[in-house]
Amino acid sequence: MSRYEVNSLLYRLKKDRVFRARFNADPDGALAGLDLTDGERAAFRARDMERINALGGYLHLVMSVPGMAAHVTHTEPE
Amino acid sequence: MGKIVFAAAMSHVLDPDYYQAACGLTGRRKVEACMAEIEKLGETFLARRPDALIVVADDHLNAFSFNAVPAICVRIGRYVNRMIQDDAEAFDKVLDGMPERYTLHEELANRILEDGLGAGFDLALSWEAPIDHAFLSPVMTMHGARPVTPLVPIWINCFVAPQPTPARCFAFGRHIARVVATSPWNVGLIATGGLSHFPELRLPRVGESDVVFDQKLLGWLAEGEHEPLRSLTPAELDKAGEHEFLNWMTLIGAVTPARADVRYFGELGRINLAAVEWRVA
Numbered sequence: 001m002s003r004y005e006v007n008s009l010l011y012r013l014k015k016d017r018v019f020r021a022r023f024n025a026d027p028d029g030a031l032a033g034l035d036l037t038d039g040e041r042a043a044f045r046a047r048d049m050e051r052i053n054a055l056g057g058y059l060h061l062v063m064s065v066p067g068m069a070a071h072v073t074h075t076e077p078e
Numbered sequence: 079m080g081k082i083v084f085a086a087a088m089s090h091v092l093d094p095d096y097y098q099a100a101c102g103l104t105g106r107r108k109v110e111a112c113m114a115e116i117e118k119l120g121e122t123f124l125a126r127r128p129d130a131l132i133v134v135a136d137d138h139l140n141a142f143s144f145n146a147v148p149a150i151c152v153r154i155g156r157y158v159n160r161m162i163q164d165d166a167e168a169f170d171k172v173l174d175g176m177p178e179r180y181t182l183h184e185e186l187a188n189r190i191l192e193d194g195l196g197a198g199f200d201l202a203l204s205w206e207a208p209i210d211h212a213f214l215s216p217v218m219t220m221h222g223a224r225p226v227t228p229l230v231p232i233w234i235n236c237f238v239a240p241q242p243t244p245a246r247c248f249a250f251g252r253h254i255a256r257v258v259a260t261s262p263w264n265v266g267l268i269a270t271g272g273l274s275h276f277p278e279l280r281l282p283r284v285g286e287s288d289v290v291f292d293q294k295l296l297g298w299l300a301e302g303e304h305e306p307l308r309s310l311t312p313a314e315l316d317k318a319g320e321h322e323f324l325n326w327m328t329l330i331g332a333v334t335p336a337r338a339d340v341r342y343f344g345e346l347g348r349i350n351l352a353a354v355e356w357r358v359a
Contacts, residue, residue, distance in 0.1 A: 004144060011143045017164050050281045058237065059279040060138040066165035072284040076104040076346050 003056040005035050009044065010052070010061040013068065020066065080261035083126040085333045085356040086119050086341075087326045088112070089349065090135065090270035092215040093172040101285075101348045108344035112351040113219055115342040119355055120220030124227075126359065129263035130183035131227040132190075132254065134325045135212035135270040136236035138169070141204075148202030149242040150250060152191040153209070153231040158182055161208040172211045176218055180209075183228035186265065189257050190230065197253055207233070212322075216270050227266065234328060236271065236321040237279065244310040244327045251331020258332075269329035271322025275349030278316055285347045291318040292343070292350045299338040299354060304330055333358050 009031075013020050023030035027045050036044070043051040049062040049070035062070050091097075092113050097105030123131070140161050142148060157179050163170045194201045209231050217226060235241050242250075258265045273295070274287040298306055307330060315321055333356045342353040 007139070008144050011139060014163075053279075053281040058139050059276055059281060059284075060169075060237065062281060063284075064138075064163075064166075064168050064170050066163075066167055069167040070281055071099075071168065072281065073099065074101055074285040074347060076101040076348065078104055 002035060002037065002040065006040055006052065006055055006057050007061065009034060009036070010057050010065060014061060014065045024067065080258045080263045080265060082255065082258050082267055082332060082358050083128055083264045084123040084266040085268070085329055085336070085358045086123070086354060087269040087272075087329055088116050088119070088216050088353040089272060089351045090212045090215050091169045091172060092116065092219045093169070096169060096172065097348065101346060105346055105348060108346055108351055112342045112344055112353055115353040116216060116219045117222065119341065119353060120222065122355070123220060123266050124224065126266070127264060128227055128266040130186045130230055131217070131266040131268065132186070132230040132232060133213045133217060133268055133270065134232045134234060134328045135209075136322055136325060137233050138210055138212065139237070140210045141207040141233070146202070147235055147238045148233065149235050150199065151202040151204055151207070151233040152187055152194070153182065153207060153233075154184065154187045154191060154203050155182055155205045156184055158229065158231060159208045160214055161210040169211055172215050176214055180226055181228045183230050183263075186257070186261060186263060187230045189261060190232070190254060193257050194250070194253055199250055199253055212270050216268060220268075232328070234324045236324050239312070241312045241321075241324060243312060244315070244324060245308045247324045247327035248304070248308050248331035248334075251328040252334075254328070255332040267329055267332055269325040271325050272320060273323070273350040273352045274319040276321070277319035279321070286319070287345070287347055287350045288318040288320070289345050289350060291320060292352070295320070295323065296340055296343065296352075296354070299330070300340065302335045302337040304334045329356075
């Protein structure tokens with residue numbers, strides 16, 4: 001697990017609109033050259049935010065990357 | 079001689095649309111009730127004619143990611159900008175429409191920083207870090223359309239382990255109190271975030287909160303029993319979803335042994351919403 005690589009990638013996806021567009025158009029190309037494990041690379045390619053969180057991705061990032069954010073909803077009792 | 083004229087802590091995603099989307103009408107109603115109490119706290123605060131408002135809050139991986147993550151950071155300079163997030167989602171959306179620039183109380187911030195380093199607190203400083211909803215959602219709810227009081231934003235690292243200990247945050251709060259007492263200003267102090275939510279920061283646990291832990295904390299605050307709070311550990315806070323209580327610990331250190339009055343507590347699985355005022359006037 002590479003906590004820094006996972007989170008710096010999440011951060012870049014959130015804050016860098018150009019990189020985010022590149023990732024959306026060509027995930028493999030955007031991820032090329034990054035120091036990710038095969039599992040981490042697969043999780044990002046699948047946009048699996050729960051898996052990314054389990055791999056060390058900070059919760060507030062996985063819940064707020066535009067277009068990829070995990071939206072957990074639930075009904076609250078009255 | 080300066081004085082802390084107002085002290086309160088409160089939840090900091092004050093957005094009915096967010097809670098309705100996350101957990102339905104119950105969420106919306108409860109955050110609206112919490113916001114109504116925070117608006118009243120704003121009236122109380124402004125009636126005391128404060129010169130500055132210290133805001134102790136946390137960074138949600140927006141300002142300090144990842145070239146440095148300070149344990150405690152004081153924002154200095156003349157102005158601070160709010161975070162700008164394109165295509166904002168979830169809790170980031172609450173910032174949309176807020177003013178982009180806010181005046182800082184430069185001299186108070188500098189005293190907290192410089193005296194702090196002299197007193198053994200190895201504080202970080204920033205001239206550039208923007209502030210996110212943790213600061214501005216409570217500040218704007220308290221002020222409404224009125225001019226915003228000059229701010230002193232202070233970040234506590236609540237989320238990126240290893241965090242500072244509750245005892246250290248409490249000690250830093252004592253430092254803030256000493257600085258204010260030797261200043262010429264009337265100062266308000268708020269701590270934001272919480273209460274219990276997002277235990278262990280795991281996505282599958284979003285929707286769980288620890289009401290029992292919160293009630294224990296609020297009981298101690300109401301009685302002014304601060305010693306048990308200083309013994310809490312970051313691991314306990316992580317398990318109970320109380321990460322942002324580190325911000326509260328800083329405020330508690332600044333006002334100890336004052337007792338608190340719970341103005342609002344609303345149970346939600348998403349988060350237990352709260353607004354608490356300390357008897358400092």
